[in-house]
Amino acid sequence: MSFLKISNLRKSYGALEILKDINLEIEQGGFLVLVGPSGCGKSTLLNTIAGLEPITSGDIAIDGRSVSGLHPSKRDIAMVFQSYALYPNMTVAGNIAFGMEIRGVAKEERDKAIKQVADMLQIGHLLERKPGQLSGGQRQRVAMGRALVRDPKLFLFDEPLSNLDAKLRVDMRTEIKRLHQRMKTTIVYVTHDQIEAMTLATKIAVLKDGVLQQFGSPAEIYNNPANTFVADFMGSPAMNLLKGKVETNGSGLAVSLARHQAEPLVLSVPNAPGSLSAYSGKDVIFGIRPEALTDPDGADRNARTVAEGDCLIEVVEPAGADTFAVTHLGGKEIVARLRADVRITAGQTARLAFNLDKAVFFDPASQLRIA
Template sequence: MSALEIRDIRKSYGNVETLKGIDIALESGEFLVLLGSSGCGKSTLLNIIAGLAEATSGDIQIGGRSILGVHPKNRDIAMVFQSYALYPNLTVQRNIGFGLEMRKVPAAERDKTVRDAAKLLQIENLLDRKPSQLSGGQRQRVAIGRALVRKPQVFLFDEPLSNLDAKLRLEMRTELKRLHQILQTTVVYVTHDQIEAMTLASRIAVMRDGRIEQLGTPEEIYNQPATLYVAGFVGAPSMNMLQAIVENGGLAIAGSDVRIPLPARFKNTVQSGAQVIVGIRPEAFRLATGTEAELSLPVEAEVVELTGPELVTTARIGTQRLTACLPPRAGIAKGEIRSLAFDGDALRLFDPATGKAIEATI
């Protein structure tokens, strides 16, 4: 039995369909991230799970029990909001324990539960403060603590780190990962930040226009994107997309006289003369040594940016551009013509007409 099962969930506002049939089944302890740009439907889906919005059709089950039509307080969930939603007139201790107080939990039991949660979140010394006396990261910990004491079957997080600065977001990502490893509770987490998704999730659902574009592990999403949209959305810098034509067992890069061998795994899945999109991750490139000419692309460097750990190089190949993430001491300068080598396994092919990945044979 799945801890959370979403069956063909659809949501319409008049003639506008915002969710177009979502199907996901989560086992107990999974960390699912709903990832996508604004307007893709991820927050709408989360609100339907939480009971803050009603589905037009479909069903959602928690622990084998349908929760559609069930009041939010009876769904055995806890939600952490983007805005923290703390009571400004209550102390941290009362904010964390407020839900228990409303359920008439005895004071001694309530106090112990709150202190246990505060210890887990490392905010024991803040229990007597008011929210106005806390930093953004501390307020987020209090909001998480309030959800923790509920001990629900499913945690829901609605972009909880978006109000924090870059350093605090990194700290809180680590904290959330640590908490999930300790508690092993089922989590549904909404974000538009791919780094959060890749670092936190056990599975990612990439959403687009009310549909799931791809559902898989972070490794599958990153290394085997199912569509051009996923390939372009996940990754920073995003995957390079080069237009090419299949010719005589090779790939002729459009707008140039460059031709690279067609990997053997695609020989039975693409026909000669077919137009394809060649996808290569920026970090898959390295400077060619001369022994890898058959798997390299000659390029002219246009912009070279040192980020610290990487030398991000924007280069031109004929009329097209690509990005390569090279070691900081790679020794490439603007205007230089160099060959960038890559392994054949790093190459992905997409159908430009459908936007879908072309399946490879083993």
């Protein structure tokens, strides 16, 4: 049974519809990440779960009980905000204990809870400091500690790491992941950072313009995107999406990709799904991730179908563990992810390997996945 269930949820401000028929559910102990570009509705959705925004229609149930009409204080949730929302005149200990104090929790019990979360978050040495004396990462830990002492049914995180620098974001991401593994609590987490979504989530919901584009595990979202928006949004570098044409190749199918000042590159797709056959002779959008487009020696040895072709390399970008190469195919600039020690220079023609097990095809009109 799902622990958090969102059914046919709609949210409007007058004639402006922000959330459009959202259906989601997550099991107890799951980590649901709401991801999408700015203005897609993810924070509004989080606020409706919290009760900070009323819903226009639909339902939200937590642990089998509808909470749609309940005040936020009655929902048994705790929220961690992007802005930390700490009281500047209180110590760290005072900030963590404030909610318990308001609820009339005995001092002995408060002190015990403060010590427990301070040890867990490694902020015991900061308990007597004021928020103004803390770094951004320390403030975020205090904000998390204040939520943790509540021991709620559901934790809500609203872009909690967006104010931190890049290295601290990675460190705090690991801390949140470790915390979830230890406590096995149910979390709903909002971010615009797809790397954060991929590393933290057990389930990801991708939103665009208030519409749920795809809901699934990180692997499903990454490997089997439902449409070109999800394919392009999830992944860094993004999936290469280029114009191609499906052709019959003997008893099988092939995809033809235009090359600059050269004959088209034709890649056989021997294990093509039946749904692609209907596009024979028609244009498609061919999608392949940079790591599935590499130098032949770096190709996946377990792949069933690897096709090779010569491409003019325009830009080479060494990136430590990898080398990225930029070329043109299908009328678009695309990125290949090569081994770090590969010998390749800009301006030369190089042979690239396409792992077609990882290729996906989209309809150019609907932008939906064909196969």
